[in-house]
Amino acid sequence: MxxxxxxxxxxxxxxxxxxxxxxxxxxxxxxxxxxxxxxxxxxxxxxxxxxxxxxxxxxxxxxxxxxxxxxxxxxxxQFIAAVEVARRPELRGRPVVVGGAGDPTLRAVVATASYEAREFGVHSGMPLRLAKKRCPDAVFLPSDPPAxxxxxxxxxxxxxxxxxxxxxxxxxxxxxxxxxxxxxxxxxxxxxxxxxxxxxxxxxxxxxxxxxxxxxxxxxxxxxxxxxxxxxxxxxxxxxxVTALWGIGSRTAAKLAELGIGTVAGLARAEPAALAARFGPATGPHLRRLALGAGxxxxxATPWVAKSRSRETTFQRDLTDPEEIRQEVRLLARRVVEDVRAEGRPATRVVVKVRFVPFSTRTRGVSLAEPTMEVDRIEDAAVAALARFDGTRAVRLLGVRAEFAGGPP
Incomplete structure (x- = not known):
């Protein structure tokens, strides 16, 4: 190159x-x-x-x-924080962190942080406990989605x-x-x-x-x-x-770095064949087009249609018993099936999300033999996806996602 x-x-x-x-x-x-x-x-x-x-x-x-x-x-x-400050004008100018139940002693993540809190290194997705360490004087508030x-x-x-x-x-x-x-x-x-x-x-x-x-x-x-x-x-x-581009995260950036590509200009002038060989015939050229500013x-204004339905739970204690973890996945799968049936669209794939201790997140998926809204089949697929993880590690979060076939219902 x-x-x-x-x-x-x-x-x-x-x-x-x-x-x-x-x-x-x-x-x-x-x-x-x-x-x-x-x-x-x-x-x-x-x-x-x-x-x-x-x-x-x-x-x-x-x-x-x-x-x-x-x-x-x-x-x-800072939408969520701004809404909270508008409701509580006395918080204006103070570091505000919103997430979970608003209790940094419990396991939850930051939904948003005010600009004042961000100056201390607090950001969305960060555990509340870490946010508290970085900004001890922050005001922690519970998330209020309806508002x-x-x-x-x-x-x-x-x-x-x-x-x-x-x-x-x-x-x-x-x-x-x-x-x-x-x-x-x-x-x-x-x-x-x-x-x-x-x-x-x-x-x-x-x-x-x-x-x-x-x-x-x-x-x-x-x-x-x-x-x-x-x-x-x-x-x-x-x-x-390259991470400045919409759609390129740290993992893709790391793979690009292996090719000697670190900047938008470097990606823009990269050989399409080399990108296709590393990322596939569709994704490789697409990454280069992002660097060229294509979009x-x-x-x-056509109504948006969901591509999936999911549920997840953060546990206040680490889960280590494999059977307990399986039961929690089955429970989440049943809740997802309720959403799938309410949507009126059968699922074609089931994905399980696991966040291990201390905070590493992985996903595994299973494609269904045919589209279904049957609880047993979706539960079994979720358990099968769970079996693809390392069962020896402690778990702090579980999630189950049912994906739909493309197109409107």
């Missing part, structure tokens, strides 16, 4: 490749993730709207021109008053698709409208596709607006680590 030594030549080569590939059709689907049966997932379905309208960002050889379609990504800043759902619903309704198609991503974020010659003005209008209606701040990323709009939001935070398009993609992103351009 040789590369030009001249930085200007590198930038020029990437820009040319970006222009070429963004206008070529791709067989690679956008990055997707399985969605659990969380309120975050349910609100997407509830608020996605039913109009089915779609807007597609258009591209020309010289980039997006005035009057063309734009993608905006609206992200509520967040209500506020989020209000925010999405506010966004729908704007001249744009709204695609809900979760409690705290949405894509807007709009035809305008001044996307910054629309972004500012969105920020002002949300602030006036709820008192909450949001950041807005502007892009010529979803990937760039999503990444732009990171540069906009907090409470700002940022535009990222093919025009400034190389300047802004080329020298950043989906459709923003749609």
């Amino acid at each position: 040789t590369a030009p030594s001249d930085p200007l030549a590198v930038s020029s080569a990437i820009a040319v490749a970006c222009d070429r590939e963004l206008n070529e059709p791709s067989d690679v689907p956008p990055t997707s993730t399985h969605t659990s049966v969380t309120l975050r997932a349910r609100v997407r379905r509830r608020w996605a709207g039913s109009s089915g309208r779609t807007i597609t960002a258009s591209h020309g050889d010289t980039g997006v021109v005035p009057g063309s379609d734009w993608v905006l990504h609206v992200d509520l800043d 967040y759902e209500e506020v989020s619903a209000h925010v999405m309704d506010v966004l729908r008053e704007l001249p744009a198609v709204v695609e809900v991503l979760g409690w705290d974020e949405a894509f807007l698709g709009a035809r305008t010659d001044d996307p910054e003005a629309l972004a500012d209008a969105a920020r002002r409208a949300v602030k006036a209606a709820t008192g909450l701040e949001c950041s807005v990323g502007i892009g010529d596709n979803k990937l760039r709009a999503k990444l732009a939001t990171g540069f906009a935070k907090p409470a700002g607006v940022y535009r990222l398009t093919r025009d400034n993609w190389v300047e802004v992103m080329a020298g950043r680590p 989906d351009t459709d923003v749609t």
Whole structure:
């Protein structure tokens, strides 16, 4: 994997490749993730709207021109913490950590942390006990999903008053698709409208596709607006680590590092054949297209459809008895079956999630012989998936996920 030594030549080569590939059709689907049966997932379905309208960002050889379609990504800043502070104004300016029952002596993880708490190294997904060690003076509050759902619903309704198609991503974020010659003005209008209606701040990323709009939001935070398009993609992103790209995590980054790839520019100029050999014929080229800034351009209000249903439990004591662990998995599987039947869609695959002591998480899955909503078959599949784990390690969390076949019910 040789590369030009001249930085200007590198930038020029990437820009040319970006222009070429963004206008070529791709067989690679956008990055997707399985969605659990969380309120975050349910609100997407509830608020996605039913109009089915779609807007597609258009591209020309010289980039997006005035009057063309734009993608905006609206992200509520520190959403859960902000809702809690709005309910308790006396907490403004103090480090606030939300998660579990709000008791850092119990096993649970941080749902969100205020910016003040983040300055101490507290972040989402961190055990509450560790958050307490890092920020002893933080205010710990229990998670209140119904309250967040209500506020989020209000925010999405506010966004729908704007001249744009709204695609809900979760409690705290949405894509807007709009035809305008001044996307910054629309972004500012969105920020002002949300602030006036709820008192909450949001950041807005502007892009010529979803990937760039999503990444732009990171540069906009907090409470700002940022535009990222093919025009400034190389300047802004080329020298950043591959983990800066939406869809590339630490594990993929480690595999890329084995190929000598550490930056967005390095990935953009990587040999497609080498990437395909390491990651597969679909994922390899897809990773390179991410580095080139390629992304989906459709923003749609079509109702969101869940890809899975899941349940999980964090235990206040470590589980070491294999039979007890199996029984807990069976119990979770039965709860998942209730959700599957309520959805009215049979499961095609069952996945078990195990978090071992101290905090390492692994998943294993089993495909079903045929789609089913039968409790015995889903239970048995969950137990079979559990058998693929190391049964000698202590367990602190278990989860079961039932995945559906693609397409709407």
